[in-house]
Amino acid sequence: xxxxxxxxxxxxxxxxxxxxxxxxxxxxxxxxxxxxxxxxxxxxxxxxxxxxxxxxxxxxxxxxxxxxxxxxxxxxxxxxxxxxxxxxxxxxxxxxxxxxxxxxxxxxxxxxxxxxxxxxxxxxxxxxxxxxxxxxxxxxxxxxxxxxxxxxxxxxxxxxxxxxxxxxxxxxxxxxxxxxxxxxxxxxxxxxxxxxxxxxxxxxxxxxxxxxxxxxxxxxxxxxxxxxxxxxxxxxxxxxxxxxxxxxxxxxxxxxxxxxxxxxxxxxxxxxxxxxxxxxxxxxxxxxxxxxxxxxxxxxxxxxxxxxxxxxxxxxxxxxx
Amino acid sequence: xxxxxxxxxxxxxxxxxxxxxxxxxxxxxxxxxxxxxxxxxxxxxxxxxxxxxxxxxxxxxxxxxxxxxxxxxxxxxxxxxxxxxxxxxxxxxxxxxxxxxxxxxxxxxxxxxxxxxxxxxxxxxxxxxxxxxxxxxxxxxxxxxxxxxxxxxxxxxxxxxxxxxxxxxxxxxxxxxxxxxxxxxxxxxxxxxxxxxxxxxxxxxxxxxxxxxxxxxxxxxxxxxxxxxxxxxxxxxxxxxxxxxxxxxxxxxxxxxxxxxxxxxxxxxxxxxxxxxxxxxxxxxxxxxxxxxxxxxxxxxxxxxxxxxxxxxxxxxxxxx
Numbered sequence: 001x002x003x004x005x006x007x008x009x010x011x012x013x014x015x016x017x018x019x020x021x022x023x024x025x026x027x028x029x030x031x032x033x034x035x036x037x038x039x040x041x042x043x044x045x046x047x048x049x050x051x052x053x054x055x056x057x058x059x060x061x062x063x064x065x066x067x068x069x070x071x072x073x074x075x076x077x078x079x080x081x082x083x084x085x086x087x088x089x090x091x092x093x094x095x096x097x098x099x100x101x102x103x104x105x106x107x108x109x110x111x112x113x114x115x116x117x118x119x120x121x122x123x124x125x126x127x128x129x130x131x132x133x134x135x136x137x138x139x140x141x142x143x144x145x146x147x148x149x150x151x152x153x154x155x156x157x158x159x160x161x162x163x164x165x166x167x168x169x170x171x172x173x174x175x176x177x178x179x180x181x182x183x184x185x186x187x188x189x190x191x192x193x194x195x196x197x198x199x200x201x202x203x204x205x206x207x208x209x210x211x212x213x214x215x216x217x218x219x220x221x222x223x224x225x226x227x228x229x230x231x232x233x234x235x236x237x238x239x240x241x242x243x244x245x246x247x248x249x250x251x252x253x254x255x256x257x258x259x260x261x262x263x264x265x266x267x268x269x270x271x272x273x274x275x276x277x278x279x280x281x282x283x284x285x286x287x288x289x290x291x292x293x294x295x296x297x298x299x300x301x302x303x304x305x306x307x308x309x310x311x312x313x314x315x316x317x318x319x320x321x
Numbered sequence: 322x323x324x325x326x327x328x329x330x331x332x333x334x335x336x337x338x339x340x341x342x343x344x345x346x347x348x349x350x351x352x353x354x355x356x357x358x359x360x361x362x363x364x365x366x367x368x369x370x371x372x373x374x375x376x377x378x379x380x381x382x383x384x385x386x387x388x389x390x391x392x393x394x395x396x397x398x399x400x401x402x403x404x405x406x407x408x409x410x411x412x413x414x415x416x417x418x419x420x421x422x423x424x425x426x427x428x429x430x431x432x433x434x435x436x437x438x439x440x441x442x443x444x445x446x447x448x449x450x451x452x453x454x455x456x457x458x459x460x461x462x463x464x465x466x467x468x469x470x471x472x473x474x475x476x477x478x479x480x481x482x483x484x485x486x487x488x489x490x491x492x493x494x495x496x497x498x499x500x501x502x503x504x505x506x507x508x509x510x511x512x513x514x515x516x517x518x519x520x521x522x523x524x525x526x527x528x529x530x531x532x533x534x535x536x537x538x539x540x541x542x543x544x545x546x547x548x549x550x551x552x553x554x555x556x557x558x559x560x561x562x563x564x565x566x567x568x569x570x571x572x573x574x575x576x577x578x579x580x581x582x583x584x585x586x587x588x589x590x591x592x593x594x595x596x597x598x599x600x601x602x603x604x605x606x607x608x609x610x611x612x613x614x615x616x617x618x619x620x621x622x623x624x625x626x627x628x629x630x631x632x633x634x635x636x637x638x639x640x641x642x
Contacts, residue, residue: 004556049508156595186364186535191579191589198588213508216538243583257513259538261580263565266542271517272510274464275478 002076003037003173004207005061010034010070012056016280028279030056032231034070035307038175043208044203045222045239045255047215049276053231054211058177061209062094063087074175092122095168100178101160105152111138111147111163118170137166141196158189169200177206182217184220194221215258219243224313227251230279230287233307237314247316249294286319294320323354326529327376331510332389334368334375343599345371347607348389348552348641350626353497358523358530360540360561362576363550364596371551377416378406389618392497412442415490419502421482423498425474431485434469435492442493457488460525461518479524480511494526516543518547537580541565546632549573552597559633569635571612579580606638614639 011034016302030053039045045079059065061072063079063278074090082090088175098104103115115134119125125133135145141162152160160180160246168176179276182190198221200206203277214216218225221237226236227248246252260266272291277283283290289300299319330501336343345368353359356419374380376391378398382615391398393414398406410416435454437624439445447452458466461484464642474482475551483503491499500519504512519542532544533620542548548558551570557570568574578590594611596604603610609619618638627640 049510158595172439188364188576188579188592191581192593194581195589195591215509216581216583219583220586226523252511257509259516259542259563260511260583261485261537261541262583263541263562265583269513269517271514275480275511276508 002040003073004040004075005038005209005286006072006073006076007037007057007061008071009211010072012053012060012065013068013292020032026280029231029280029282031060031067034231034233036226036233036236038207038209040174040207040317041201042206042223043221045211045218046066046209046211047213047218047230048228049213049227049254051276051279052228053279054213054228055179057228058096058171058179058211062091062096062177065098088122091258092171093174095160095171095173095176097176097181098165098180099169100184101157101164102152105160107152108289110149110151111143114152114163115166118167120255122171129210133170133317134166134174137169140200141166151281154303156189158192159191161185165193165196165200169204173203173206175209177211180213181210183212183214190217197221198312215243216260227254228281230276232287232317234280234288234318235316236307237311241311241314247314248318248321249292250288255295260292286317296320307312323357325352325429326355326394327351328390328392329372329376330390330392332372332375333369333387334384334393335367335387336384338600341376341600343387344602345384345511345553345599346375347602349553349555352550353529353531355496356529356554357525357545358532359530360417360534360544360606361550362534362540362547364535364574364576366599367550368553369535369550370501373501373531373533376408376499377414379410383560395441399522401630402464407600408442411438411490411495412493413495413496414499415493415495416499417483417486417490417503421479421486422474422506424486425482430473431477431482432472435470435489436483436484437490438489451457453490453492457492460491461485461488461523462514463488478511479507480514480601481613483507483515484518487515487522489529490590491526495528497529497531498523498557499531499533502535503538504533504539505534512539519543549576553599553625554607555610555636557635559635560631563633567629567633568578569636570608570631571614571627572608573640575613603604 010031013029016026018024018026036202048054060067111133115137116130119130138147142164182193222239225239225242226233229250235251246255253272256267256269274291280295285303286305287303289295297319305317305319307317310316331348331568332346333348334346336345363369375386432454439450455466458469463469463484474604503614504515544558544561548555549566551572557573575592592611597607605621606619606624609615624636624638624641626636628633629635
């Protein structure tokens with residue numbers, strides 16, 4: 001199958017100005033040389049700790065922020081080369097659901113205008129036709145018609161996230177970036193939203209990039225997982241392989257640290273020393289070498305390890321593997 | 322028989338708001354034994370934190386404890402005068418909060434914070450307090466304690482701030498440590514470090530821990546016993562093996578089933594309906610409207626405690642006969 005989304009050598013630096021008289025210009029290297037592809041109909045999970053660049057990748061893929069270098073192909077067309085008109089057409093095929101359902105919905109708009117806004121921008125639907133389409137969308141995410149004229153504050157967290165999903169579905173997209181869609185929700189509500197996300201994927205043949213820091217959720221929902229550390233992908237592979245037999249020392253530590261909700265499946269955790277280094281001064285060579293419990297070679301400090309193929313679809317960026 | 326450290330009896334905490342009276346805690350009973358870790362689990366707004374604040378006598382206005390007893394080492398905390406309560410807080414019972422960034426004062430160094438706590442509760446000289454602070458910093462694993470003492474909260478990462486909070490909470494060797502979601506704001510690898518630290522210190526100082534969390538994974542990892550809370554009432558209390566293998570209350574079952582499993586990927590079970598409004602809670606069992614096995618009696622009477630096994634209690638009419 002051909003990839004729906006292809007990312008090649010993506011880089012995103014944010015400039016920060018520092019120092020006396022603000023004379024020093026430095027860069028936060030949020031995303032550093034990232035390449036991957038997502039196939040039609042699959043769910044790719046992107047995991048990592050806060051500040052590792054997960055969200056930045058999600059937003060750059062949608063061209064919500066401009067990249068520093070690299071390319072993103074959506075259906076084989078370079079997203080960054082598109083003109084305004086073409087970009088708007090392409091954007092119809094992409095959707096996004098944000099993390100916090102409390103801040104991603106405008107409190108002064110009612111549900112009809114929130115969900116109907118993309119329809120107004122991209123299609124000619126008006127009046128009753130528009131309303132019918134909105135009702136249809138709300139039905140898809142399990143909300144009733146009476147929600148139309150209500151405002152976001154009248155809904156619970158789970159319901160708001162459903163509204164966010166309805167908005168993302170408005171233009172019948174093929175690809176949706178889900179940026180931590182359930183991390184603000186309680187477990188029982190999270191289960192409802194996850195079920196909905198999976199159900200919609202089957203029904204509408206959607207492709208997901210699922211960003212999360214919750215490895216249990218990602219393992220549950222994703223076909224493939226990518227593990228990020230300081231702006232780079234350190235390991236990628238099928239969900240089961242990554243979750244049960246990770247190879248990269250960071251992936252091992254990260255996965256072993258997840259508390260498993262079962263008394264008999266407790267794993268021996270690998271405790272990492274210290275904190276994540278600042279993305280402004282990324283360590284030389286392998287960016288994980290300062291905290292790596294398995295480090296042996298000098299090469300880790302000098303050279304950036306490339307992603308090496310271990311198995312079908314399983315890639316690891318580590319000198320020791 | 323284990324010794325009882327803290328006993329909460331028929332505790333009622335209400336919040337008096339414009340719309341009426343919110344009955345946040347509805348005559349709850351709770352026992353904490355010496356040297357154990359008890360987890361309180363429940364969803365947002367079920368009264369977990371209010372339970373902790375009630376024990377410490379810190380219920381914020383417009384909340385008020387309207388009935389019940391809190392027996393700590395044989396004495397009723399609710400009858401203590403303000404001054405005496407102050408002496409107990411921080412020395413015998415101390416607390417760490419969810420967000421370390423907002424619970425440290427940004428204009429004082431973390432050393433000031435720690436020495437203030439020590440000198441408040443013990444008659445020691447400044448020099449002695451400083452020595453103890455350094456000793457505490459060493460115990461919680463902060464690097465270079467002498468220098469860290471002079472740092473301000475913003476110079477430390479989230480994990481290090483939480484270590485400072487733990488150092489302050491344990492500096493007077495309390496017999497009870499209340500931890501309200503201590504790792505929710507932290508990444509998983511840092512979370513693993515903090516949980517390990519808490520477990521180690523608990524062994525060393527023979528402290529009991531009351532851990533409030535919504536993460537059942539953490540409960541499985543470090544708790545001895547767990548109490549599950551729903552809408553201001555405890556619904557089940559059991560040793561952790563029991564709760565994961567043999568949950569009895571329909572709400573506990575629903576809660577456990579709604580967590581994504583590590584091994585299988587089926588559709589997630591969900592609990593129907595939404596959490597009840599505590600302003601106007603349902604009669605009888607507060608869970609009856611959402612309960613799959615609700616009976617007639619559930620709407621009328623509040624279920625009493627039924628004993629399932631050793632230390633395993635459930636509040637449900639299904640088991641009351």
